[in-house]
Amino acid sequence: MTKLNFHKQNFFKNTYCIFKAVDLQWIQDKTPDFTSRSGSQYFYTNDGVYRFSSHWGRAATCRWRLQTETSTFQNGAKVGFAKWTDFYKDNEVEKLYFVKKSEFTHKYEYFHKNEPSYKDEYVLRTAGDTRKVLRQLKTITTETKWAKYIPHDDLEDVRNYLINGLITSNKTLPELRRDYNS
Known part of the structure; x- marks a missing residue:
């Protein structure tokens, strides 16, 4: 089975990923490339995506967890980073x-x-x-x-x-x- 290549146009459709928590400074003074209806902000890089959000786990059609030790957050929201290669396809029927x-x-x-x-x-x-x-x-x-x-x-x-x-x-x-x- 070939691995799908994820990028800023498709990473948010039926994917699984574990984001690594990073300090808020990584996105400070930057304008988000995208803001979802629920208020999550996304900042794209060549290597991956930063996500600033107050909710993790199920996000629309995705299963995204945040791996965190840090208590750095703003109003309950935390920043996570994931490389494009950290995203995998997700669905309810396959044994994944x-x-x-x-x-x-x-x-x-x-x-x-x-x-x-x-x-x-x-x-x-x-x-x-x-x-x-x-x-x-x-x-x-x-x-x-x-x-x-x-x-x-x-x-x-x-x-x-x-x-x-x-x-x-x-x-x-x-x-x-x-x-x-x-």
């Missing part, structure tokens, strides 16, 4: 996404199969199936009441088994629970 623990946030997040961090051990899923797995992972990692239905001696061992199974197999959560002690 995998789940792994982010080295950056240390939480389970979804990533695109064309990202360099993809490994064959990860199961690819559609966007809807990926959201379902992420909800299950959140429950497994933040709650304990689910564990009373699985005979075990070590909660962390059960968690790790279920998490690994959800990320690297097509087994459902009920199947993994049944298989734990067998």
